[in-house]
Amino acid sequence: MKIFEKKIITMLLVLISGHCATVYGQEKVLDARQESIVFIASQMALGEQEVVKTAVVQGLDAGLSVNEIKEVMIQLYAYAGFPRSLNAIATLENIIKERKSKGINDREGKAASAVVFDSSKFQYGKDVQTKLTGSTATGAPQRFAPVIDTFLKEHLFADVFSRDVLDYQTREIATIAALASMTGVEGQLRSHLNVGKNVGLTEAQLRRIAFLIAVKVGWQQGNAVTGNLDSMFKSGGTRLMATVNGVTVEKVTFPNRKIAIVANVFYPAGFEKGRKYPAILIGHPAGGVKEQTAGIYAQQLSEKGFITLAFDASYQGESGGEPRFLEDPAIRVEDFRAATDYLSIHTSVDPERIGVLGICAGGGFAIKAAETEHRLKAVATVSMVDLGQLRREGLAGVLKPQMQQRLDAVAQQRTREANGEPIRYVNYVFNTPDEIPAGATGMYKEGYDYYRTPRGQHPNSQNKYVFTSLDKLMNFTALDHVEMIAPRPLLLIAGKNADSRYFSDKAYASAGGPKELFEVTGASHIDLYDRPAYVSQAVARLSEFFNKHLK
Known part of the structure; x- marks a missing residue:
């Protein structure tokens, strides 16, 4: 690939990162403050104070004032309960004190103005509720227990929603995030998604909330919001896709247990719905993300006619999981299985023609997964390392x-x-x-x-x-059962000058057949990440390998 083309692809993938909802477009539709409110509200509803603390710090750093965060926590007592509201407020207070002791003076922000109710408080609240919901209807629970209707109108919609620290859109962002994180409130979630639409939140903004819930709370919860939005908008998702050299890129999520994995799927030029394609899933190096070398290989292999998928590992990149940046090899291996699950049921993928490519540590995890994952019909690595051995012994011991x-x-x-x-x-x-x-x-x-x-x-x-x-x-070994990949084919690509070459040599020696060790003359370990002269050689060999074995 020419250097100019590589820069264009790199810029494109950077634009995609963080700007898409689950398969929904590339525009950044919520700002950092709004996204922080989703995080704060969802974790407050779950009641996990350590994560609430992380969310609050993120919100303060994003520019939320202390009073804005207070207001979210005050409002959500009506949805998540007084105990969680009080606990969250206490957490906020402790954070402010702790940051002040470190010389960080957070912006206090505007305090709520006094409210004068021109009519009765009940009527004022009724008017607010009608404006939000677009209806004057009273629900069955309120008719059965009228006092709860009084509480809703006089307190929630009059006393709370009249406070001018947050506007209606912001209040609905918080409410939707909280309800999406709770169980047994599906009806209320659907209602507030409609309220969000009524107060001006766009489909893209609501879908971004669904995406954030998937990665901050769990794939299942985010997927539930997405399902409601699909019914509400009858759109099945706005699939805005980026295009380079005829390859289109779509952002998707899928679950690794409760964690939402975020991936970019690359479709080859001339892609036809209804046709079944061979597919390759691609795992990134330790410390990397899908937009870096994994994205480069995904783009170029898609140009060769494959559907490719580059994903962020659990706890990393855009994928979910707490604590952030955990390196758990068992979960990293399971990521590859989860990606295989996704491709196996993809309407445009032939489930009998799925291959895997792992780069650096991703190569070791790919091998480990492929040893027992028989849906992976062909296995390849680039600059492979066994991260377990590397952490035990360091490079070359x-x-x-x-x-x-x-x-x-x-x-x-x-x-x-x-x-x-x-x-x-x-x-x-x-x-x-x-x-x-x-x-x-x-x-x-x-x-x-x-x-x-x-x-x-x-x-x-x-x-x-x-x-x-x-x-x-240190307790993990990627290469202890490489022979179990056989009789499926294995291709190991390594730079001749790579100081990590011995990992590929070891895997090759242990593997059954068919197997191949392809050496790129002049290349080091990281040269094969992005240097066009070396990547082009690796891609050419990978294309031949996968074309042969994913017929």
Whole structure:
């Protein structure tokens, strides 16, 4: 690929990132403050105070005032109950004090103005309710117990909704987020989705809320909102798609248990609905996201005629999961199975022609999944590493003597976090050139150049992971049963100059057949991420391999 074409694709994928609802368009339809309200309201409804704390900090950093957050928490007592409202307000107060002690003075914001009811409070509330719902009808519960109707009108719609700190749209964003996170309130959720529409929230904005619920709360909850919106708008989702070289890109979500995995699906030029295509799912390196090297390979392989899917791992990128940036190898492997689930029921994919490509650590996880996932008919890797061995021993064994001391440090950190201390994060690569030690070569030096400079940097790739992930990673081995992939084919692509080459050599030696180790002359480990001269060779061989084995 020409350098100009690569830059265009990279820019396109950056534009897609974070700007789409679940298969719904690329425009950023909610601002950071509004998205923070979705996070705060959903977690307040769930009552998980540690995550409420994370959501509140995110909201303050996004520009919400203290009084705006207070107002969300005050309003939601009517939907989530006084205990959760009071707990959330206490959490907010503690956060403000803690931040102030660190020199962070959060904006207090406008306080609610006094309200004068020209008519009776009941009539005022009735007028507000009618404006929101578009109806003067009284529900069966209110008719059965009239006093609850009085409470709704005089207190919720008069006392609370008349407060001018938040407008009606913002209040409905909070209400929808809270109801979407709760069980047994399907009727109320449908009602408030309609209210959201009545007060001016667009389909795209409501679908963005559904997407955020999927990744912040759970795929099932987000999918329930999506189903209601499909019925409401009769649209099945506004599928706005980006196009480069005839390839169209669609954002989708699918579940790994309760976690929503976010992926970009690439459709080849001339894509025809009703036709069945071979498909390839692609896993990114540790610390990477789908818009980086995984997206480059997805784009170029789709240009060769495949449907491709590049996904963010659980806890990373746009995908859901808390705590953020956890590296759990068991869940990482399950991500590949979940992606296979998605492609297996895709209306345009032939379920007998699904292959997998893993890059760097994604290669090790792809191999581990493919050992027992027989729906994957052909397996390929680029610059593959076994992240378990890499974390145990370091590159070429340099950290092996320190293994026990590092596990001691993990144990001590787990105790600190169990005692309420914050999560500790560590970097995948050096953050600045000054951190790179003299004489550093290979992945140590290249990692900075790719991940922390405009060459490959992406806002969703934040160069950190949970330190205590190390105990799970050190207990993982990707290559202990490579022979189980046979008789399905295995292709391992490695740069001749890659310092990680020995991982591919080991996998090749352990594999049954058919198998191939394809060497890219002159390429290092990270050269194969994005350097056009080397990526083009890898893509050409991958295309031949998948065309042969996914007939």
